[in-house]
Amino acid sequence: MIEEKNDEVQYDEAFLRMLLDEENIESFREHFLVLHPYDQAQFYEEVGPDIRQIIYRYLSPQEMAIIFETTEIEDDEYKTYLDEMDPSYGAAMFGFMYTDNAVDILNELDTEQRENYLEMMDEETVDEINELLGYEEYTAGAIMTTEYVSVVESATVREAMRVLRQEAQTAETIYYIFVVDQAHRLLGVMSLRELIVAEGDLYIRDIMSERVVSVKITDDQENVANLIKDYDLLAIPVVNENRELQGIITVDDIIDVIEEEAEDDYSKLAGIADMDDNDAGPLRAAGKRLPWLIILLFLGMLTSGLMGIFEATLDKVALLATFIPLISGTSGNSGTQALAVAVRGIATGDIGGKSKFRLIVRELSTGLIMGIVSGAIVVGIIFFWKGTLMIGLLVGAAICCSIIVATLAGSFIPILMHKLGVDPAVASGPFITTLNDVTSIIIYLGLATTFISRIL
Amino acid sequence: MIEEKNDEVQYDEAFLRMLLDEENIESFREHFLVLHPYDQAQFYEEVGPDIRQIIYRYLSPQEMAIIFETTEIEDDEYKTYLDEMDPSYGAAMFGFMYTDNAVDILNELDTEQRENYLEMMDEETVDEINELLGYEEYTAGAIMTTEYVSVVESATVREAMRVLRQEAQTAETIYYIFVVDQAHRLLGVMSLRELIVAEGDLYIRDIMSERVVSVKITDDQENVANLIKDYDLLAIPVVNENRELQGIITVDDIIDVIEEEAEDDYSKLAGIADMDDNDAGPLRAAGKRLPWLIILLFLGMLTSGLMGIFEATLDKVALLATFIPLISGTSGNSGTQALAVAVRGIATGDIGGKSKFRLIVRELSTGLIMGIVSGAIVVGIIFFWKGTLMIGLLVGAAICCSIIVATLAGSFIPILMHKLGVDPAVASGPFITTLNDVTSIIIYLGLATTFISRIL
Incomplete structure (x- = not known):
């Protein structure tokens, strides 16, 4: 059927x-x-x-x-x-x-x-x-399995096939056969595809591939995932400090890791503890979201406090207040963009040692371009809409500076956290956004207070 | 070596x-x-x-x-x-x-x-x-390969092994052998693991598994990915309307799809066109981020315009303005959380027909809980900090309402878009955030204008 x-x-x-x-x-x-x-x-x-x-x-x-x-x-x-x-x-x-x-x-x-x-x-x-x-969580050791097929280098193809048939019931994969020496040190690998077309009398050591990609037992699971993905492997061997074969990690487990890691970065960008709550009740869902929301609430209070310093300026020109959401919003948006690029770049291993510095220089230039373009647009709109060039220039300048600062912060903070050994995704979207709220408002109201005499 | x-x-x-x-x-x-x-x-x-x-x-x-x-x-x-x-x-x-x-x-x-x-x-x-x-992009047909191994049901194990050895050089995987009838219709599947332990004289039709999970040529690639993931497959057969075998999709291609789809949702949550720009120059990077930023800039202008309506209120109590970033920020954060849960739920197929309604009811209750808790915290802080209960109550009520509306919008909008056949991830984080900025500010300043006499 x-x-x-x-x-x-x-x-x-x-x-x-x-x-x-x-x-x-x-x-x-x-x-x-x-x-x-x-x-x-x-x-x-x-x-x-x-x-x-x-x-x-x-x-x-x-x-x-x-x-x-x-x-x-x-x-x-x-x-x-x-x-x-x-x-x-x-x-x-x-x-x-x-x-x-x-x-x-x-x-x-x-x-x-x-x-x-x-x-x-x-x-x-x-x-x-x-x-x-x-083994520690999220390491190769913690996700490997010990049910694999190995043969010694001195075996023949025929002997290897016999081992394979015996292990076919219990091994997690029989499509890679790992070749070891007498001390169980990893020497090479053969795929079942190569084995079934090989002559039965040949020695494994003569036909195996010696370029076997392996990971150490303490390696991070994200590393393992990147190797399996890059090299299109069905399984990867795990060795200890002495290169003794300890286990293997199969591609189906790695798919789960890839999903888990992507989900994790995604949740943190959205400011949620974790994501698996489609079936959970509202109390549980709220419990997962409230902690971040409340932390950010306190950070937001800080913004309000800071703005209090500028109450005199706001009191003089109420129009100024109407641009606050625009400026803090734009700064938050550009910061989140830069953050996302940096976090994913670190996660996929694209951002290595010296490229970190290059990334920051690149982000500075990117922020500059985006700041100037956005600032100019804002000056134009406010001039034609409100008929005031001064306030247009003020808001435009604030947006330009805020975008530059936000873009730099969005890329620099995750890189710094990664350097300090903290998961860069912890610098979640809402956190960077709230941080950029504060800086952008200081920039805006600071500029306004300085130039208040020209605006009035 | x-x-x-x-x-x-x-x-x-x-x-x-x-x-x-x-x-x-x-x-x-x-x-x-x-x-x-x-x-x-x-x-x-x-x-x-x-x-x-x-x-x-x-x-x-x-x-x-x-x-x-x-x-x-x-x-x-x-x-x-x-x-x-x-x-x-x-x-x-x-x-x-x-x-x-x-x-x-x-x-x-x-x-x-x-x-x-x-x-x-x-x-x-x-x-x-x-x-x-x-074949249309993002369908099974577009990502399948035609290099697979198939045998007719009447073949013996020995004959199947011979076919396999012949195809071993060119087939993309030889670890699954797909069983077809004379008209090349898919009947079943055998793994190489099962084949190598089977007696050579047995007929394939007697030992094959008839429960073969397959996809149609027009199926969405995300569907294919979910099946391969759930059933831990190394490859999945693709059939046409007549169940004729057309090709297969292998797990290594599916890993790329999973990454691509997760990356896509992630970029959109961050408001970037696409993510592959770690090596790109600043002009190119800015080009990918500016379109969204400028669209959101115009939406932000709308917020400023709307706030202009309440300029008289802001003019009377400048203190009110200092809470605007807090309220719009909190509303944006809770909206993004709800959005992320809904978008990933739809992507992973966890949110089906009737569970969509359940999700919205759940989100309404979740928003209610989060709104009341956050609102109460805010009333308390403002009372002890500024010594004013009226403004505390006003800001607390605005935050409570904003969170409820934002949470509902965050879950309802992606579900609606999915229903309309639009990719729900297009309702990106910054878009929802900006939308929630507008509604939260209307709620806040609307309440303030209504109760202005009591605040003064």
């Missing part, structure tokens, strides 16, 4: 529910287990705790492991799902998962619950899991 | 340049062709037109094809590079590329130049290219 693929569901939910209702275990297993794990996981998440209890009875821990590692459960909900299962069933399920996935989930539990599960697993699995649990 | 992989270059540029200088063709080819195509491409882009002339002489069009399709040349620069080559060399090079890559590049040329190349190629290649050229 071939199905049309569109955005709709790939399985008959009502039918599967009916089979569970009828306690028709045979028929349920027959229709459920042929589904793609993604669809099995969708069904599993959809049905609610009561029906999941039946599923746990009907499926083995091994069958459940595939579903559980495919689900898109929120990090803080794993505990809820696991509490529905018998602990020994849960422990057995962890044993059947790819180590990296098991570790991801175990990492979300509290220490006691995690220890309980580990106590019920066999020693070898526990060792593997404990090793991965030790 | 094994190299440590870090962010540094993977090849010895000076050495390669020296070999070219010495016209040592043998030695250059020996050291250059063992490099990973990505590194070859980096060198090729780095060296400048003069040295590239030598490279064209030393490398065959086939060797050049791999480099050319791996480069990260900007879309509008392909013409410059191609003009360096002899046209017949260029045409031969296109012939050796994967069709999807050749089409991507040919699409960037003007019609005349494209036709010139096509005239010099063999008929079969031209047919394949013309077919792909016909």
